[in-house]
Amino acid sequence: MKFILCISIALLMSGAAPMQAAGPCRQNSHSRQFADCLDEFSPCDRSALNVQELQEVRRVTQDGNFLDCFNGFSDCDNKQLNAQQQLEVARQKGDQNLQNCMDGIGECNLPELNDQERQQVAQSARVRNFQTCLDGAGECDTTQLTVNQKQQVENANHDRNLQSCLEGLGQCDQAKFSSQEQQDVSRANQDRNLRECLDGSDECDRGRLTAMEQRETAALNGDRKLQN
Numbered sequence: 001m002k003f004i005l006c007i008s009i010a011l012l013m014s015g016a017a018p019m020q021a022a023g024p025c026r027q028n029s030h031s032r033q034f035a036d037c038l039d040e041f042s043p044c045d046r047s048a049l050n051v052q053e054l055q056e057v058r059r060v061t062q063d064g065n066f067l068d069c070f071n072g073f074s075d076c077d078n079k080q081l082n083a084q085q086q087l088e089v090a091r092q093k094g095d096q097n098l099q100n101c102m103d104g105i106g107e108c109n110l111p112e113l114n115d116q117e118r119q120q121v122a123q124s125a126r127v128r129n130f131q132t133c134l135d136g137a138g139e140c141d142t143t144q145l146t147v148n149q150k151q152q153v154e155n156a157n158h159d160r161n162l163q164s165c166l167e168g169l170g171q172c173d174q175a176k177f178s179s180q181e182q183q184d185v186s187r188a189n190q191d192r193n194l195r196e197c198l199d200g201s202d203e204c205d206r207g208r209l210t211a212m213e214q215r216e217t218a219a220l221n222g223d224r225k226l227q228n
Contacts, residue, residue: 040064072096104128136160168192200224 030048037044037057046054062080069076069089081089094112101108101121110118126144133140133153142150158176165172165185174182190208197204197217209217 033045033048034053034057036042037046037049037053038060040061044057046057049057065075065077065080066085066089069078069081069085070092072093076089078086078089097107097109097112098117098121100106101110101113101117102124104125108121110121113121129141129144130149130153132138133142133145133149134156136157140153142153145153161171161173162177162181162185164170165174165177166188168189172185174185177185193203193205193208194213194217197206197209197213198220200221204217206214206217
């Protein structure tokens, strides 16, 4: 009898549960509609929202549009901006255009700049060109360089070439080297070849070794063979 009573109570409770859950489910569904309307990437049924929720959705949408306009995104709708926001967006657009022109990166609209800004952009371009010429990388317009800058660029190219020759890396042109620089490069090549020979490298040119260096290399190679 107790068993039957327990089953009856359980059935009654299970039947009541869906009725009690109906209220929260409806509330969750409404909240989801509100969240979807706040999320511009989800389908939104505004007819399900009350007046206060519609106002909130409208405010969030306007704020998102202002950010799109401020960041220069194509989704911007200028008609939704108030007068102050339009000024802020225009100022940001001008600042970004000036920055692009100064950096030489991105879209640069020179007609939108005033005379002082154009002078600053031209000076920045000359500085970038000078740096490019000094680095020996990229396009260098030597016609924009002063006499002093041209000499600095020539010195930088000379030092870069000397370094390549000393390290035995890249292209090496010894045509414009002084006698001292030629000696330095020659000794660097000899020292590098000696190290290759002492290490047992295939790059070793034994014909360039002195008699003493040949003896030292032969002795070292002999010891290396005994250890193996």
